Each structure stands twice: as structure tokens, then as C-alpha cells.
Amino acid sequence: MSHVNASVVGVVGAGLIGRAWAMLFAQAGLRVQMYDAYPAALDACIHEIEKLLTDMQASELLHEPVAAILARIVPVTSLAEACRDAFLIQENVRETIPAKTDIFKQMDLLAHPQAVLASSTSWLPASSFTESLAGRARCLVAHPANPPYLIPLVEVAPAPWTDENTVSVAMRLYARIGQEPVLVRKEIHGFLLNRVQGAVLNEMLNLYEQGYASAHDLDKVMKFGLGLRWSFMGPFETIDLNAPEGVADYAARYGDTYAQVARTQGHNNWDPEVIARIEQERREQLPAEALQQRARWRDNRLMALRQHQKKQPL
Numbered sequence: 001m002s003h004v005n006a007s008v009v010g011v012v013g014a015g016l017i018g019r020a021w022a023m024l025f026a027q028a029g030l031r032v033q034m035y036d037a038y039p040a041a042l043d044a045c046i047h048e049i050e051k052l053l054t055d056m057q058a059s060e061l062l063h064e065p066v067a068a069i070l071a072r073i074v075p076v077t078s079l080a081e082a083c084r085d086a087f088l089i090q091e092n093v094r095e096t097i098p099a100k101t102d103i104f105k106q107m108d109l110l111a112h113p114q115a116v117l118a119s120s121t122s123w124l125p126a127s128s129f130t131e132s133l134a135g136r137a138r139c140l141v142a143h144p145a146n147p148p149y150l151i152p153l154v155e156v157a158p159a160p161w162t163d164e165n166t167v168s169v170a171m172r173l174y175a176r177i178g179q180e181p182v183l184v185r186k187e188i189h190g191f192l193l194n195r196v197q198g199a200v201l202n203e204m205l206n207l208y209e210q211g212y213a214s215a216h217d218l219d220k221v222m223k224f225g226l227g228l229r230w231s232f233m234g235p236f237e238t239i240d241l242n243a244p245e246g247v248a249d250y251a252a253r254y255g256d257t258y259a260q261v262a263r264t265q266g267h268n269n270w271d272p273e274v275i276a277r278i279e280q281e282r283r284e285q286l287p288a289e290a291l292q293q294r295a296r297w298r299d300n301r302l303m304a305l306r307q308h309q310k311k312q313p314l
């Protein structure tokens with residue numbers, strides 16, 4: 001069997017997230033062996049990457065020519081070729097337990113025993129699709145945020161049986177390619193980012209449903225309020241600064257009130273009738289045909305914000 005090579009990775013699944021990983025790995029100088037079960041998806045992916053890199057070059061975000069980065073992304077026609085020599089294989093197929101179970105079973109058979117097997121799953125704990133594998137100790141979740149080349153967070157979430165070395169190889173790799181890995185110490189459905197996002201969305205839906213504000217004004221609470229602070233520091237650091245003597249002082253002043261409010265913050269069922277009203281309000285703000293253009297605008301704003309953030313001390 002071949003040996004692992006510290007400058008080779010495999011990327012499995014060439015959709016939205018797979019191609020983002022390929023770009024990030026290749027920009028960091030790694031050779032990327034890129035596989036998709038559908039050859040057409042692989043072709044489309046290489047084409048998309050070229051377009052994205054060209055846009056990034058126009059914004060002066062690349063350190064070398066597009067062609068040099070593209071040359072490190074090697075489309076391959078089998079999973080075995082994607083795994084060959086790779087020290088880490090990043091899986092990005094459909095978000096279902098059977099699909100993840102099946103692809104991890106194959107990757108565990110094909111990859112070198114020392115290789116790390118990482119899944120981009122957004123919600124599924126690694127234990128839900130790796131339990132029966134001989135190599136389950138080298139499996140974990142590495143969940144990126146979308147789009148990963150603009151939002152650097154990666155949630156590294158091991159299963160109870162993942163070994164420490166696997167975790168540290170993964171944490172080091174994501175840091176090396178310029179991402180910001182965080183460790184999810186215990187398995188939990190949805191990891192950290194989507195749980196926090198879910199908590200905010202559920203409260204927004206409750207406030208909307210109960211008639212406290214329009215969707216537009218609720219978005220403004222984030223856009224002109226919390227989101228501004230939270231774009232460069234987290235809620236814990238925020239409250240540390242919002243009372244003269246820090247977190248404990250903040251909690252002494254406002255903790256009881258937050259606890260009282262928390263008792264009135266129920267779950268939300270995402271009622272289709274309420275969603276339809278929000279949809280209508282959104283379409284009045286932004287017609288469906290303008291969605292893509294607005295997403296491009298968002299990516300440009302994110303790019304500017306990220307450049308600002310990179311220049312700040314941590």
C-alpha cells in the first residue's frame with residue numbers, strides 16, 4: 001500500500017462545498033484529488049472554481065496566478081484515486097445517514113490506514129455513520145460555514161472513538177490553510193454554529209409570529225445592532241465589555257432578567273403559514289429574480305469585512 005503524503009488531500013463530492021474545499025486546499029499549496037460520482041458534476045466544478053478564482057484575482061485576493069492554483073486540482077475518475085497517498089480525505093456528498101455511511105465504508109477500505117477521514121456534514125454526528133468501521137478512530141466531522149473561502153470557521157467534531165492524533169492532524173490542517181478551526185468537545189446534533197443560528201432564528205420567528213415586529217425590522221436588529229458587534233467579537237466577549245468589571249459584573253446586573261426572559265422563549269415549529277408570510281414580505285423587499293445578484297453582493301460585502309477582520313489584532 002502507498003504511504004500518506006502530507007501535501008496531498010482527497011476531496012469527495014464536487015458540489016457547492018466540495019469545490020470550496022478544493023479551492024482552499026489548492027490555494028494553500030496542496031495537491032487536491034477531486035472525485036464525484038457524476039463526471040458532469042466534476043466538469044462543472046472545475047469550471048466554477050476557475051470562475052471564482054478569476055473573481056478573487058480581480059479583487060487582488062490571490063497570491064499566485066489562477067492557473068497555478070488550478071493545476072493543483074486534479075479531477076480523478078474513482079474514489080480509489082481520490083484516496084491514493086492522501087493524508088486527509090474530505091467528504092462532501094449528500095446530507096443523509098445512508099449516503100454518509102456508504103461513502104465512509106468505501107473510504108475506510110480505500111484510504112491509507114494513517115489517513116484522516118473528515119466529513120463536511122452540517123448536522124450529523126460522526127458516530128451516526130462511522131460506528132461499524134474498522135478505522136472509525138480516524139473519522140471525524142469538519143463542518144465548514146458557507147462560503148468557506150469567505151467565512152473561515154471549521155467545526156471539528158470527533159466521535160467518542162476518534163483518536164486524539166486524528167483530531168490534532170485535522171485541527172492543524174485547517175489552521176494551515178487559513179481557516180479557523182474550533183473543537184466540539186462532545187457530540188451534539190448540529191454542532192455549534194447551526195445550534196446558535198437555530199436559537200436566533202427560532203426567537204426571531206416567535207417574535208414575528210406573535211406580532212412584535214416585521215421581518216424587515218427584525219433583520220435590522222441584527223444588521224444594525226447585534227450583527228455589527230458580533231462581526232468581530234463573540235457574545236461572551238461582548239458582555240465582558242458591557243459592564244465595567246466584566247462578565248461577572250454583567251451577570252450580577254442582568255443575569256436574573258435574562259433568566260426570566262429565557263423562561264418565555266419557547267421553541268418554534270416553523271409553521272408553513274408563518275413562513276409564507278415572511279416569504280411574501282421578503283419578495284416585496286427583493287424579487288425572486290434578484291436573489292442571485294443579491295447573493296453576489298453579499299459575498300462582496302463579506303470579502304470586504306473579512307479583509308478588515310484579517311488586519312485586526314485577534
Ligand SMILES: NC(=O)c1ccc[n+]([C@@H]2O[C@H](COP(=O)([O-])OP(=O)(O)OC[C@H]3O[C@@H](n4cnc5c(N)ncnc54)[C@H](O)[C@@H]3O)[C@@H](O)[C@H]2O)c1
Binds near residue numbers: 015
Ligand atoms: N450547502 C451548504 O451551505 C453547506 C455548508 C456546510 C456543510 N455542508 C455539507 O456539505 C455536504 C455537501 O453539501 P453541498 O451543499 O456541497 O451538496 P451538493 O448537492 O452541492 O453536492 C453534493 C455532491 O456530491 C456528489 N455525490 C453524491 N454521491 C456521491 C458519491 N457516492 N461519491 C462521490 N460524489 C457523490 C454529487 O454528485 C454532488 O456533486 C453536505 O453534507 C452538507 O450538509 C453544506
